[in-house]
Amino acid sequence: MLDAAWLICAFPLAGFVVLLALGRRLGEPRAGWVATGAMVGAFVSSVAVFAALMGRDPAERRFVVTLFEWVPAGDFSVDAGLLIDPLSVTMALFVTGVGALIHLYAIGYMHGDGDFSKFFVYLNLFAFSMLVLVLGDSLALTFLGWEGVGVCSYLLISFWFTDEANASAGKKAFITNRVGDWGFMLAMFWAFGALGSVRYLDLFGGADSLSSTTATAIVILLFVGAAGKSAQLPLYIWLPDAMAGPTPVSALIHAATMVTAGVYLMVRVNPLIAVADGWAPDAIAWVGVATALFAAGAAMAQNDIKKVLAYSTISQLGYMMLAVGTGAYVAAIFHMVTHAFFKALLFLGSGSVIHALDGDQDMRRYGALRAAMPVTAATFIVGWLAIAGVPPFAGFWSKDEILAYAFDASPALWAVGIVTAVLTAFYMSRLVFMTFYGEARHGDDAHPHEPSGLMTAPLLVLAAAAVVAGGLNLPFTKHLHFLGSWLEPSLFANEAHLSLGGGAQWLLALVSMAGAAVGIAGAAAVYLQNRLPAERVEWPAAARAFYVDEMWTRFVGGPGRRAFEGVAAFDANVVDGAVDGVGRSVRTGGAWLRRVQSGFVRSYALLTAAGAVALLIWFLARASF
Amino acid sequence: MDLAGLSVGWYLALSVALFAIGGVGLLVRRNPLVMFMCVELMLNAVNVAFVALGAGLNDVGGQVAVFFVLVVAATEVVIGLALVVAINRRRAGATADDVTLLKG
Amino acid sequence: MSEAVFVVAAVIILAGAVGVVASRNPVHAALFLVQTLVGVAVLFVLNDAHFLAAVQVVVYAGAIVILFLFVIMLLGVDKAEELRVEPIFGQRPLAVVVGAALAAALATVVVAGADVLTGLRRAGGDRALDGEATDIERMGRVLFGEFALAVEITAALLTVAVVGAVILTRRSPRPEATEAPVSGDA
Numbered sequence: 001m002l003d004a005a006w007l008i009c010a011f012p013l014a015g016f017v018v019l020l021a022l023g024r025r026l027g028e029p030r031a032g033w034v035a036t037g038a039m040v041g042a043f044v045s046s047v048a049v050f051a052a053l054m055g056r057d058p059a060e061r062r063f064v065v066t067l068f069e070w071v072p073a074g075d076f077s078v079d080a081g082l083l084i085d086p087l088s089v090t091m092a093l094f095v096t097g098v099g100a101l102i103h104l105y106a107i108g109y110m111h112g113d114g115d116f117s118k119f120f121v122y123l124n125l126f127a128f129s130m131l132v133l134v135l136g137d138s139l140a141l142t143f144l145g146w147e148g149v150g151v152c153s154y155l156l157i158s159f160w161f162t163d164e165a166n167a168s169a170g171k172k173a174f175i176t177n178r179v180g181d182w183g184f185m186l187a188m189f190w191a192f193g194a195l196g197s198v199r200y201l202d203l204f205g206g207a208d209s210l211s212s213t214t215a216t217a218i219v220i221l222l223f224v225g226a227a228g229k230s231a232q233l234p235l236y237i238w239l240p241d242a243m244a245g246p247t248p249v250s251a252l253i254h255a256a257t258m259v260t261a262g263v264y265l266m267v268r269v270n271p272l273i274a275v276a277d278g279w280a281p282d283a284i285a286w287v288g289v290a291t292a293l294f295a296a297g298a299a300m301a302q303n304d305i306k307k308v309l310a311y312s313t314i315s316q317l318g319y320m321m322l323a324v325g326t327g328a329y330v331a332a333i334f335h336m337v338t339h340a341f342f343k344a345l346l347f348l349g350s351g352s353v354i355h356a357l358d359g360d361q362d363m364r365r366y367g368a369l370r371a372a373m374p375v376t377a378a379t380f381i382v383g384w385l386a387i388a389g390v391p392p393f394a395g396f397w398s399k400d401e402i403l404a405y406a407f408d409a410s411p412a413l414w415a416v417g418i419v420t421a422v423l424t425a426f427y428m429s430r431l432v433f434m435t436f437y438g439e440a441r442h443g444d445d446a447h448p449h450e451p452s453g454l455m456t457a458p459l460l461v462l463a464a465a466a467v468v469a470g471g472l473n474l475p476f477t478k479h480l481h482f483l484g485s486w487l488e489p490s491l492f493a494n495e496a497h498l499s500l501g502g503g504a505q506w507l508l509a510l511v512s513m514a515g516a517a518v519g520i521a522g523a524a525a526v527y528l529q530n531r532l533p534a535e536r537v538e539w540p541a542a543a544r545a546f547y548v549d550e551m552w553t554r555f556v557g558g559p560g561r562r563a564f565e566g567v568a569a570f571d572a573n574v575v576d577g578a579v580d581g582v583g584r585s586v587r588t589g590g591a592w593l594r595r596v597q598s599g600f601v602r603s604y605a606l607l608t609a610a611g612a613v614a615l616l617i618w619f620l621a622r623a624s625f
Numbered sequence: 626m627d628l629a630g631l632s633v634g635w636y637l638a639l640s641v642a643l644f645a646i647g648g649v650g651l652l653v654r655r656n657p658l659v660m661f662m663c664v665e666l667m668l669n670a671v672n673v674a675f676v677a678l679g680a681g682l683n684d685v686g687g688q689v690a691v692f693f694v695l696v697v698a699a700t701e702v703v704i705g706l707a708l709v710v711a712i713n714r715r716r717a718g719a720t721a722d723d724v725t726l727l728k729g
Numbered sequence: 730m731s732e733a734v735f736v737v738a739a740v741i742i743l744a745g746a747v748g749v750v751a752s753r754n755p756v757h758a759a760l761f762l763v764q765t766l767v768g769v770a771v772l773f774v775l776n777d778a779h780f781l782a783a784v785q786v787v788v789y790a791g792a793i794v795i796l797f798l799f800v801i802m803l804l805g806v807d808k809a810e811e812l813r814v815e816p817i818f819g820q821r822p823l824a825v826v827v828g829a830a831l832a833a834a835l836a837t838v839v840v841a842g843a844d845v846l847t848g849l850r851r852a853g854g855d856r857a858l859d860g861e862a863t864d865i866e867r868m869g870r871v872l873f874g875e876f877a878l879a880v881e882i883t884a885a886l887l888t889v890a891v892v893g894a895v896i897l898t899r900r901s902p903r904p905e906a907t908e909a910p911v912s913g914d915a
Contacts, residue, residue, distance in 0.1 A: 599726060602652055639772075
């Protein structure tokens, strides 16, 4: 079964090809069912591969399925192969699993859209790219997937491209990601220069022979790429705008899967991080925790329900980067999985609400939807409790593990993390209270209703997962570290070891529970009991995300633009000038030379005779008399 | 390399002179027919050299080469004159300078 | 004896060549060409190439020059050519310079010894000239032995030339022509 791992990628690719060729003819809803079927097939394949991998000895749970030689170029050759190991299979499992649910949901959500089949073409292409990204056996193949998901993200953000704002949001996402891709590419080139290969297994094998400076450079450059894809400071700016896409897209791409690619990449190259200078992981951890705090602050004051979730996603990705930086790779993946469940759930829930209110995304016009949409409300509340860190929901366990490792690395990291946790509990509670509680503020012409079973079924499955996913990696005894021991072959013993005693861990857990309680209580005081006017907590600067976007705009529009124009002028005058100059001189020379071609046969004969004389003289000069 | 008391060199000198005259004639004359005749002069110069060298070296190969040159010369005249006729049918009295379409 | 013949023949040949180049009337040029060709035939005889001498007179002086004259008459281009003007600037002096350079370079070869460039070797066996056989017999053996393939290709060349000449001079019935083709004219 392991050799058939290519099936995981093949199913979405086949779905993409079939839909590309026949999508319009299949129409609604059959195109959606084809796409969902492809995802289910991929999920089943993933489960089969997972089971086969489980049947192996842990030391042998890493191997490459070579598919074909992709780039043969002299000594440089890139094989297209799949790296099957616990890490990639974990990713494949939740990408296909959550992906299948969201595909199912999208059949209901996209009902009646004129481009119904096109949506699923993109969605399947995205799934294929994402699976290439996580299963690729080299940086080059991962980069292919990386760019593929980037393209799909662009296409799906601007899916309703007739609205100018959607189109420019797509462009913003694409261009911002290019900045990160630049780092990825440089890292790839550097790794090839240092080790002569971009295959992961070669990188891992040769990591010890790298100088710490080289490893640091590669890690930092990869982190630049990861910061673009995973929306870390200062490259996060595209993700809030990416909410312009349809909500299933936000759930699948901009919450559960694609944005975690950066975290996956950093976990994947953990042997390089282990060789790098100590400041590199510290920098990753601090960027992560700063992003977490920053985005949580911005989420406090957003009124667009999807913007709140977008900033929340950025914040949670910051947690994952914090975990990577502190060497808590298992915790990073753990949080990635739980986050995929509860954030997908929250996005889909918000999609149901938006759907029910005819596309209105402003929470100030929500309220009291609990009665009209009981299933959505119940599942949403599960997601809320999970992200807020209330035990025993999944988010509590994964977030707590990250915070424990952070405390172990530096109490300052932990302190920022716990403040973020309080803010998280606050803004999520605010969202829930504004949406499902209080008084109905929507207009009379809106008739909120529960969506069809197609849309509620995924909500229920995801809600169940958000409840129990914490069981993947329980902290109580070593035997309950299922995820930890499963991922061990992928981490090469680079996982940090927690030096905290059991008592300290309990204490930290109690503190974060208290933090969650404080956050929820605070939000309840403001938004349920109105003890404090909302304006007091909704800081205007937070609503504008602390003006980072404006800073970027001013920088890129001012000195940045002038610098780019300088580069463009250099390109136009010097680089193009050299090329054009060569061309022009050839043209000038040719125009002059063409006069020799007068058309007079006798001139030609003269030149021929002159040539014969020249040849003769040349022979004579060479002859030895 | 003596032949009947005469050095091959004399034949070659004659051949060179004939070849040069033919060449200059080809470059100077405008009437295509006369230009062809000049080409014949050059070919004959080569023929003289072939035969003389063949005799000097005791080799019939020189004569064989002349035989082939004769054939090619005949062919060339046939085609060349056909071209002249074809051109003159379009433009009576055309000289080599009047046909200048083949230019850059 | 042979020196005298050579000198006389050489004078005839060069005089004929200059006549071809310098005569304004193409008919005269053709006649001067005959003079040169006959002179060359004399040299062939002097070198014991009797067969070639005969072919030279029959094919060249006979057939080819007759062909020239025939075309001259056919086209009516027997008008005198104005030799004093040269339309292409610099053509004539350059032609003289190039011709002189060519002659000088070739003369250098002759003076230095022809084997400088060609690496001459004396032949033996079938190709030797000093045997019993006549020159016709020797040529026949070599042509249809060593050069048999070349002779065959020559045959093909001649055929192509004949076909080519017919096609070039054929008056094709042009569909765009307004007047009806004159029958029997082609």
